[in-house]
Every structure is written in structure tokens, then in C-alpha cells.
Amino acid sequence: MVLSHFEQAGFAIVMIKFEHVGLRYGIGPEVLSDINFTLEQGSFHFLCGPSGAGKTSLMSLLYLGRRPTRGTIQAFGKNTNVLPREELGLLRQGIGVIFQDFRLLPHLSAFENVALPLRINGFDEKKIKLHVEELLDWVGLGDCMHRLPPTMSGGQQQRIAIARAVIANPKLLLADEPTGNLDDEIGMKLMGLFEQLNKMGTTIVIATHSLQILDRLPHPRLILEGGNLQVFDPALGREDLSGRDTPSFSSEKAGGVVHV
């Protein structure tokens, strides 16, 4: 990975920054309250918490699928609260998302599904064919790239979803329960793939319930409970960050230091 002068000087590039972010649906209570954190480039985080804690809501804020009801979100150095819709779209192009239910388009072939982000980014068809075929070969789906997702197994569909999320070389990769439908062995293999992508510079946030994965991988954990955010870094022990100002985490730093 080539480091910029900024990075070489020891400054981490901020990918995402949440400041006093709150989210409510309609006139209901806040599902997320006063969330503060910063994700630096090349960091790797788990997002965990009980069902209904607001993980999916936080993920939707991370992939800029919603605007917060209060607070500010900065993505790739830009304040998304004041950014026009067209520019938000351009920022989203730098984010890859793997959904728990994959959200593949059932009427499009595996090839077409994976090609979608490149088409949206305006790549020409020759490049799209080259990249998509190469990536589908890499995830072991080279033989069935023209099959429709409903005719494929859950594991194959998951690999299509992963290929679609990484095809455009996103700066930030978000995965919502990516191992939810897989057995432990395949789940760990998938985590290995995410670690590889992380080493190549991609910032990664994975929402998961899997204790096995959390126990094996020593990355910092963003823990949501009752709409509030806490962090647990295996290297430092548990620390409550709710209500504090913009903590930042970087797994690239020794021991995953938590900055408060």
C-alpha cells in the first residue's frame, strides 16, 4: 500500500467521523443517541450489540442511506449534512456494502449483479467484463457467472454479494452479519478475506453476533446498547465511550490504541 505524505508524517486519514449523532424514525424515540466516533483509513472494527440495539440503523448511517436527525457525519472529509444529494451519491460510490440478506437483484445474472457498481461508476463494458470475470473466478464462481441468484446456493449468493461489494475497490467496506448464514469454517474463511482487504488499505466495519469470530479476531468492537455506543478493545479492556467526544480507533496502531 502506498502511503501519502500525510500518512507518512504519522497522521491518520479520517474516513468517517460521527459527532453527537442521533437518529429517530418519525416521531418515535431516538434509536441512536449522541453517537461519537471516528474511523481512520485502514481500520478494522466489529459492530456488535443485542438485537434491536440499532446496529442496522448505524450501518445505514455509515453507508449514507439516511441522514441523522441530529449531529453531523463527516465522510471522506466532507460534512454530509450540508452536501447536495448528487455529491452524496459520489461518496456512496466509495462504500461497499454486504447486506445480511445479500440483496442481490434476482432478475440479473451473477455477472450483472457484480458489474452493477462499475456500471454505476461509468466504467466501459470492456473493463467491466475483464474485472468482473477476474473477480468471479477469484471467489470461485467463474463457472456460473451467467446463472441467476435464485438458482444458486446461499454460499454462492454470499460470494456474489461480497464480489459486488468489493468490485469497485471501495475505501470503506461495511458488512451486516456476513457470516450469519454460514457454518463456522466458511465464516472464518470469509473473515480471512476481509482481513486481506483490510491489509490492502480498505477500512472495514463488520456487524456481527458471532462470539467465535469476536473471540478469534482482536479488532476493536463498537458496542451498541440501548442506542448508545461503547467500545471494547481486546488490547485495552472495556471502556465506556458514551457521551464522550469523538473517540477514534485505529487497528493499524500498535495494540489498537483507543484515542479519547
Place this chain on the structure above:
Amino acid sequence: MSKIFNLFPNQIVGHDVPLHLKLGTEFLVLLVTLMAFLSVLSAAGIVGLGHMTHSWTSGLENSVTIEVPQQSSNEESVNRLILSLKKIDGVSKVERLGQKKMQEMLDPWLGGITGLWEDLPLPALITVTLSERDEGKIDKIGETVRRVLPDATMDAHEEWLGDLVKLANSLRFVSLAIFCLMMLVTAVVVAGAVRSRMAIHHRELELLHIMGASDSYITWQFVRYIMIQSLKGVVFGIVLGGLTIGVLGVVSRNGSDLLPHIDFDLVEMAVFAAVPLILIAIAVWAARITALRVLREMP
């Protein structure tokens, strides 16, 4: 019916959003067919009315009819009037309507009763034809008539022509209003159909949105879908409209003499075929505006 309308294979549509699925908006083709058919007919109506008015007025607009009451219509005074009228500059022809011609004109009203002619107080009718319609010359004819035979009256067909033009203009306006109404209905129905499809495919739209697809990228898919549906409808509408005009043409040639002959030249036919293309433009515009509005509701 759906097989007839399915001229364009789904592959051409090639959507990320599965608009090729039949989910209740296929009626659009039928609607546009109907609208295109009616727009061809209304365009033909507007042009046809122009032809009709022209054919009715062309024989009258350069002529003036003078009516001499029976008590003043002795041969000598009528001939004197005819001679005076012939001397007026611009008058190309002066003709007295003969007994036979008048009999032909009145026969339908009298029911063919013979022996009635001698008892009827029929006026003498003189038709004056001008080389071209000119109000100054018509005034001069009026002066001559008043001078030579003060009892005679002159009819320059102004009232008749005026009423006819008013009627034709009103009918043209009605045709135009119907055409505009059809455009409005098309726009409203297309907007409704697009909103409905966007609601059905909300998950796909949301996914494209999350991937960073621009509004124009998504909107283009709906515009393309509506364009193809409208094109199918317009093709069928033009064919149906053309056939109907053809049949009306045959009927008018073989029917009553009161009906004008409906004959359109090639340029006019091309215009009728082009008019429904406005429907495609309206439908595409409505689809684009609607899709953009719905997408703007997304963050």
C-alpha cells in the same frame, strides 16, 4: 393482446430495475394506442374541417347574389340592371338564374308538385361573379343596384360565410382542446404508472441509491421503459387511425353529396402520423419528472 403488443423483446429494455416484469402497468400501451388513435383523428378533423369550409365557401366568396322582387322583376328592368352590373370594373360574370335552375333548387321543398310555378311569387335572382373578392367592388355593386332597382336586395354571403367560419373555428378549437386533454390524461396516467412501479421496486431503487447511482442513472431506466411502451402504443394508434381515415375517405366518396370528400395529400398524412409522436414526448417528460421527484424523497 399482450402478444401483439410485445414487439420489443425484454433484452432491449435491459433494466437493473426489473421493469420488464408484468406488474400491472401494461395498460399503458393500450392507453397510448387509444390516445394516438384519437390524436390522429383530431388532427385529421382539424385539417378536414379546413377542407370542408373551403369547399363550401370557395364558390361563394367571390360572388354576390341579387334578388329582385317579382313586382319589380320585369324583363326590361332586370336586363338594365344586368347591363349596369357588367360595366363595373372587376366583375367577370353576371348571370340570371333560369327558371329551370330555380325549379331544381325548390323541388325538394315543394315535393315535386306540378303546376305550382306560375302561382308562386318567385323573385329574379342574379349572380354576379368577381375576379376576386373585394369589399370596394361589392359596395359599388350595391350602389348600382340601389340606383337602378331600389327594390332589389343584395346578398354578399357575408353572414353565411361568417357563421361558417365561426363554426369551423369552434370545431377546430374543440379538436385542439380534446388533443390537449389527451396529452394531459397521458401525462397523468404515465406519472401514476411510474410512481406505482417505483413503489413496487423500492428495494431495487434503494440498493442502486446505496451503491451511489445518480438520479439520472435510475431515471433513465424509467424513461426508457415509458419510451418503449409509448412507441408501441403510438405505432398501433397510427395504424388504426390511418385505417379509419381511409375508411372515412371511401365512405365520403360513395356517400351523400352533402358530405365533403375526405382526401388528404401525402404531406397531410405525414403530419397526422407525426402528431402522436408528441404523445411520446409528453409521456417521457412525465416519466422523467415523476421519477426525479420520487428519487428526491430519498436521502
